[in-house]
Amino acid sequence: MSEGEMADSIKHVGIVGAGQMGSGIAHVSALAGYGVTLYDIAEDRTSAGRDKIAATLDRQLASQKITEADRDAAMARIATTTDTAALGTADLVIEAATEDETVKRKIYREICPHLAPGAILATNTSSISITRLASATDRPERFMGIHFMNPVPVMKLVELVRGIATEDATFESARHYVTALDKTISVSEDFPAFIVNRILLPMINEAIYVLYEGVGSVESIDTAMKLGANHPMGPLQLADFIGLDTCLSIMQVLHDGLADSKYRPCPLLVKYVEAGWLGRKAGRGFYDYRGETPVPTR
Numbered sequence: 001m002s003e004g005e006m007a008d009s010i011k012h013v014g015i016v017g018a019g020q021m022g023s024g025i026a027h028v029s030a031l032a033g034y035g036v037t038l039y040d041i042a043e044d045r046t047s048a049g050r051d052k053i054a055a056t057l058d059r060q061l062a063s064q065k066i067t068e069a070d071r072d073a074a075m076a077r078i079a080t081t082t083d084t085a086a087l088g089t090a091d092l093v094i095e096a097a098t099e100d101e102t103v104k105r106k107i108y109r110e111i112c113p114h115l116a117p118g119a120i121l122a123t124n125t126s127s128i129s130i131t132r133l134a135s136a137t138d139r140p141e142r143f144m145g146i147h148f149m150n151p152v153p154v155m156k157l158v159e160l161v162r163g164i165a166t167e168d169a170t171f172e173s174a175r176h177y178v179t180a181l182d183k184t185i186s187v188s189e190d191f192p193a194f195i196v197n198r199i200l201l202p203m204i205n206e207a208i209y210v211l212y213e214g215v216g217s218v219e220s221i222d223t224a225m226k227l228g229a230n231h232p233m234g235p236l237q238l239a240d241f242i243g244l245d246t247c248l249s250i251m252q253v254l255h256d257g258l259a260d261s262k263y264r265p266c267p268l269l270v271k272y273v274e275a276g277w278l279g280r281k282a283g284r285g286f287y288d289y290r291g292e293t294p295v296p297t298r
């Protein structure tokens, strides 16, 4: 097979984890014409992922970004499963499970025996070393980071990250796939949290310190950054949107990986995660989302 044919050989995408990112990746892949198998451990997760995809496709239809035929064809391309063996038909599998190295390693151990021998395995990790994750698979040369941004259907950027063993053919196949999704690529070296989160998460963590130290309330911090720096969301609103567990994991990876106290996770972030106040997905974080409009929790 030539390099060009190799790059073009992805037809079916398997996705592990049907949370906000996994369902978003399934959404854009199906809209671009790829067959999709969306896997999660429990059926309520896969059906919630499917419902979210349907709702977002409906929004895109209502704003005339897609046609009814696009929506129906995309939904018809998505199969959901709780059986790892179903990932065997995929040419590319993207792991988008919880940001926890132990969880990801366990997933690779479970799924690798079921994957097609030539399949590429990628991770959507926000921060963890691609080289280290690759070493937990049976295919480090066909493993890399394909890091989408949230919300996937809206955000244009995808970071591509090679591990030490990633082959050029793997990288080119990933580049071809991401380009077919009409996304823009930024290539990052394999350092903790790559480019976007190396810059974004310390800003979010600092905003939480500003709250912790009583410099400002949730509302004043978010208003300050929305209107004073023209950010689409305030940093605390964005932290809730990303998920406070994910934010904390990224800060821990930065702190451990770069051994610099400037990355110390704010104790208030730790407290929120310990309380299970994980942000929008849990109904409560720096805002309480259980009523009609979000209400600051401090």
Ligand SMILES: CC(=O)CC(=O)SCCNC(=O)CCNC(=O)[C@H](O)C(C)(C)COP(=O)(O)OP(=O)(O)OC[C@H]1O[C@@H](n2cnc3c(N)ncnc32)[C@H](O)[C@@H]1OP(=O)(O)O
Binding pocket: 056, 059, 060, 063, 065, 125, 126, 148, 149, 150, 151, 152, 153, 154, 155, 196, 197, 200, 232, 233, 238, 242, 246
């Ligand atoms: C942690 C990591 O590893 C990396 C990361 O992803 S970091 C996070 C990166 N993401 C960001 O920084 C997002 C910052 N926020 C924003 O850009 C915007 O607030 C936003 C795009 C999310 C919403 O935009 P908005 O103008 O405030 O809201 P709204 O008018 O409702 O939405 C704009 C469009 O986005 C769509 N949209 C909004 N939220 C969406 C979601 N969760 N899923 C899918 N589509 C969504 C809407 O349907 C709307 O589309 P149309 O134009 O077709 O109507």
Ligand SMILES: NC(=O)C1=CN([C@@H]2O[C@H](COP(=O)(O)OP(=O)(O)OC[C@H]3O[C@@H](n4cnc5c(N)ncnc54)[C@H](OP(=O)(O)O)[C@@H]3O)[C@@H](O)[C@H]2O)C=CC1
Binding pocket: 016, 017, 018, 019, 020, 021, 022, 039, 040, 041, 042, 045, 095, 096, 097, 098, 099, 100, 103, 107, 124, 125, 126, 127, 147, 148, 149, 150, 241, 242, 243, 246, 281
């Ligand atoms: N949130 C964000 O803004 C972004 C996140 N990312 C990265 O994407 C990945 C997913 O994040 P996100 O979608 O936000 O997280 P979510 O918490 O929304 O989703 C994670 C999903 O993975 C599931 N899961 C947990 N363990 C397993 C397993 N063993 N096998 C299969 N599925 C499992 C979870 O199930 P359960 O809930 O039952 O545990 C959940 O459905 C993380 O690596 C994160 O860092 C990347 C870019 C942006």
